[in-house]
Amino acid sequence: MSQSPVQSWDLGIGPIYCHAFNKDRTQLAVSSSNLIQIYQLQNGAWKEVYVLKEHDLPITGLDWAPNTNRIVSCSQDKNVFVWTFDNGNWKPELVLVRINRGATTVKWSPLENKFAVGSSAKLVAVCYYERENDWWVSKHLKKPIRSTVTAIDWHPNNVLLAVGATDFRARVFSAYVKEVDEKPSPNPWGSKMPFGQVMAEYVAAGWIKSVSFSPSGCRLAWVAQDSTLSLVDANQDIQKSATVQTTHLPYATILWVTENSLVVAGFDCSPMLYTINNGTLSFVSKLDVPPENKNANSIFQKFRNVDRNALETLSDLQLKSLHQNAIVQLLPHTGNTQNIVKFTTCGSDGLVALWDLKNNRAVVH
Template sequence: MARLELIAELKGHTDRVWAVAWSPSGNTLASCSGDQTVRLWVCSSPDDPSQWTCVNVLEGTHKQTIRSVAWSRNGRQLATASFDATTGIWERDADGGDYECVATLEGHENETKSVAWSSSGALIATCGRDKSVWIWEVASDSEFECLSVLQEHTQDVKMVVWHPTEDLLASASYDDTIKIWREDDDDWYCSDTLEGHRSTVWAIDFDKSGDNLVSASDDKTLKFWRCYRSDNSENVSSVTSEPKWKCVCTLSGYHRRCIYSISWSKVNDRVASGGGDNVIRVFERDEEAEKASAESGDNMPIYKLIASVDEAHCASDVNCVQWSPVEKFGALLASAGDDGMVKIWKFVE
């Protein structure tokens, strides 16, 4: 079996670390924490991914926990979602040094749980405890306009994530569902509701193509969903002409407690998960098992566990796992935990 090798421990936060996000170039890692700060870490050696330095601490804007952090697609801006019900937009100065909060997005009634930047860079999505999803348009570098407030979830919305190439949004909720949102003549609507989890859906992520989605839940399972167009050859039908999402694989028994985070690598197609049992798991497609299954007429994906780390964060929750987005460091996985640490792992075959 392959393994995850711990190559770096990044210390500096004074409270639990909720999330990490790699910059599009892969050379900077942002982490956000209950200490109301974001730390930016840079690999100090281009050929040695075990050497990291904290180069910036973003603070003073949020008055409560920073729950989520996301980079713009060009890497020049950073968005931060906070329990103070606001989302901060940070921009690096012309000298490429310090960051300044240039805008604050307000509107959520209480805790903002997640923020995500669209692949086009023109849209931002936020979600919160008020059961809503907000779509914001980037009107200019420092001005943002709310385009739509989506209120079809019946409970706290935990996470939003954009399709990797389209302006299509997925949201995960305490109401045990995932919703897919599309735009039609400047009006956003729910085009599909994915049901199957028996408890809170904490995290979701698309694969590189955007035709597949993975979800992680309080029910201790991972579910893989596939998008079927109206003309699909598998005869998956829909009551409308909209693409239909169907669960094609469920993984259970790999986590003992709630699964808080999931990351689908856009480089190597592996899936990493982390949760309340202080464990990180890595899965990949089992091609041999799929070939054998296909002989009986089943073309559903089959996943196998290929690497695992127990006690990943000193007997505390693993709140976030994120694969590096670039080919050079595609084997690197960053994790964040209740122990206040950010850890860098290298996948070794």
């Protein structure tokens, strides 16, 4: 890896819906359709090494467990698969997820002994492995969710689950499964945590796009379609949330980089850094670099040909940012949960980018 503050790769597969890395970050799984394409990092470039074919409709979520080396995928086809690498091949196991609408998002728990699946069926399926029957089963978080689940995130204690939905609510549920979990200890979110218990609920003015617990698990942040970023600190007042109304286009994803700072990104096509001082969210900067001067993709080229008289050069069509379309996902890359040094983005423009926070000489807008 070079020391550039930003590296980017165009994988040439079209808009990327989701991506995930293995433990040592030498392999990358992405999806832009109903296929999972796995790439190996070779000499600074990504080379395709596996294509996983099991889903019938577009894949909406991927997560790669670092320690067990298992991939979980979910799709609009209502199916969820756990992929295990065995004898040089990836083998799928179908999960008994029991949903009658498409899945929207999926994430492994911190201990990797269960995972959560959001869906359009107004529920979250909490899935775990049942050894007696040798299959993956699920329990459902339903009430009081009244619409499509769009975002989930696990608390560091492996029990609490943050859920965002299009009913304009961000909630914290207990996802305690006695078959696989030890009895949870009391924490700022509550002391009694039976499965399905709603620990907290917050109202937004738009549907929730992403939710995320801080490294300590005491803070919860979420972004909504009304261009807001919100925060609650359970140590201060679990009932009171602080909301920042931004002037940017809506954010779609959140990543905590320290306990007091987070990065958000979305339809403005640039990562943006916020910090927390005395419980107050403050915008720091928009981090980005100008796009490289090279041939644009075919869509831009076609547009240029159609509108040749109105545009002098191809650069007139380019945004002044590295990503040329919405950023859909942020992931940690280097560092630990308390201090993320590098993170990655993927977007609807087909780019995967690696951002270096410690060596950031990027243009700040």
